[in-house]
Amino acid sequence: MERGVTDQPPPPLLAISGLTKRFGPSTVLDNVSFAIPYNKVVGLVGENGAGKSTLLNLISGMLRQDSGEMFLHGKKYEPNGYKAACQLGIGRAFQEQALILNVPVYENLMLGHEERFLLAGVFLNRKAMIATAERMIREAGIDVDVRRAVGDYDVSRRQAIEIVRACLVPFYLTGVEHPVILLDEPTSALAKDHEAAFSRMVDRVKAAGAVLFVSHRLSEVLALCDLIHVLKDGRLVATVAASETNEIGLHGLMVGRERVSDYYHETSQGEVGQNPAFLEVRALSRPGMYRDVSFDIKRGEIVGMGGLLGSGKSALAKGIVGLEPPVSGTVKLVGQVASKPEIRRLIGEGIAYVPPERLTEGLIAQFRLPWNVSMASGYDLFSTRWGRWLAAKEEAVAAEYIEKLSIKSGTVRITCDQLSGGNQQKVILARWLCRNPKLLVLDNPTRGIDVGAKEEIYHLIRSLTEGGMSVLLITDELLELIGLSNRIIVMQFGEVVAELAAPAEAKPSEHDVVALMLPSTKNSAEHSRN
């Protein structure tokens, strides 16, 4: 390092250079480089799975990169854990709120810094802790008693506490002059009356150091940030000044792919105009999740359901299949009676549900493939009335679907943890297809699987609907939503806000759909107050 060379610009506050991180076979971050200058608010946007969280984990010392390096104030920065990162001036407000609910606010604020308040090296000086905490809360200007447990406060106030901790710890505790504060979706849980406190915190940090702001709310990113970095599939695809773009432009950069109609087999998308309704959902409500949702799905139809994170679409899917039953409303499958959904009855009537999280909700990876296939049919197809398990039939059916869905396992004698994500997803589909269901409810069926497997699953979904099955497709992938669906339902804050036809010859554009998913400012203010 050549110090004292005057014609070189001063180094940025935080510079990252060529960061790469792999988890197993998948590259989550691929050679990402960017800088966070002094006294700026920098935005970081990207789709789910673009690598934002991994990047934050690297910066905050919670993960170690496979290659690449980071520089803080021009000095090499290699934090060994979050605590070490904190000492160097990194702070982070966690999306999922890293607060301990049954512990007072002041202890949460000082979490990990208790050694600064020791009396005689052993006892905690609670008085000093409380005094410091009170000064922090006063500066933030939120209405919180630091002696009460965090759990006594609502989600919005907890989020405010989380933000205050991230932003003010450098000033009050670690005494770092130029902090870098990472805010991960800080406003998603924040009510209107805490927004002033939030912007005070951001301004305070900006004056001394810099803020890295991660959010799905593009309007906020545009309003708050000076500079925006866009991540896509683990790569940095663009860095734009906030003044030079808008929401639609930003979204274009995040998605940044051409929609190829072949990929989604749009030509084999059938007409469903006269078909009978296979599913009738009526006035489904679950307070805090979704409200008064009604729609139909016709025979052979794919209905796509889109919406931002927190729009309630996944909760609605669990409600429709009866896993987390709604408080009111009914579901009716063709030929059955309309009634409150209940998972076991609906499975019997012909519903199937593929959850979004393959490894925690979808299959038991350490179990053998046939066990994962037979799981939903243990009570009828694979056991006798007296409860004897029909193992031979189980193996035969598994073998049949290995063949039908071309699951690359070679044999039934294999545990599912030896399969790739795409093949695991096919195993889950086989579990339901062997029941010959009328309706498939798929929540993000292609999340985290490779391109080839995606196409196979798209092809499978198409051929199933050609055979008369109906599909409710909940997805965060915009192109998949548009490409596969006959009809698209858009949700915001738990309500259906739009329904648009997506016939093969006249697919709606991404812009149209995004515009419907984004809340207008009036709307969002109203809802965040609720």
Add this chain to the structure above:
Amino acid sequence: MLSEINKDRRTLKSGFRPDRTLWLPLGVVLGLLVFFSFTSGTFATVRNFTIISAQASTLLIVCTGATFVVLMGSIDLSVGAIVLLVGAVCVKVENGTGMGGSIVLVGVVLGAFLGLCNGVIFAHGMVPSFVVTLGTLSIFSGLALQILQGRAITFNSDALDAIAIGEWLPPLQNIALCAIIVWGAGVLIAQHTRFGRYTYLIGGGEPVARNSGIPVRRYKVYAFILSGLVAGFGGVLAVARLGAAGPTLGQDLLLNSLAAIVVGGTSLSGGVGGPDRTLLGVLIITILDNGLNLLGVSSYPQLVIKGSVVIAAVLISQNRREILLIK
């Protein structure tokens, strides 16, 4: 394309992984047999093996039931207390009515009822099974000691003597025969019934099971009923063998049952293992007890040795991947 094929071949090969959780307990059993045969003159005799099989019987019966609970990812600390309470009640009833062999039925029904209590509080009250069965452990023991007034109560019944210490298949005592039958039934249930499969599924991934429409809560209750029922049967046989019910009945079962299940290879995090494995665990614990006694090791060092063997067995048989799974 070629790399794809190679990948498949690799997965195919690794489909048969050597299972440390099976051969290690087996090795320990054989090792103990060899060790005690050489160090103790009386160990490797028909008479001693008859004693071992009788000693192992109650433990094997109780463990067979409790394994289902552990397999499901829960824990049943109350099996020893169920044995004690069922034993106490059965002795009282027998002395009062002289009903003979059919007392077995009373014990089984009472045990199932106690298991039902555990299961309902656990599954419907959403109380962790550790806490529920820790509580009922105390309740059942307290009730039993109240019934016994803290003393051992003896009884005389030819029918019960015949059931427990008669020898239909000499030199095996009937209690050992019963234990083997119960264990065999347990293995069949685990491997060839819907209940058995659901037990594995719930232990391996409860949210996955729920998403597939498996009535998780109901099957949790079933597992506790089975555990209680089998423990009840074990309780009747235990008092039949001893000819009395005393305050210390079933006392060592709490630790020994969990030790045997875990050493056998059933993971406390659920979904891995089974009653078939538990037989090995029971043999390890019993042979260790018996052999150390024959060697004249006093009971306090015995506890130390037994505890060390349990920890060592689990430590060695786990691989790193599974350690991550333990909650």
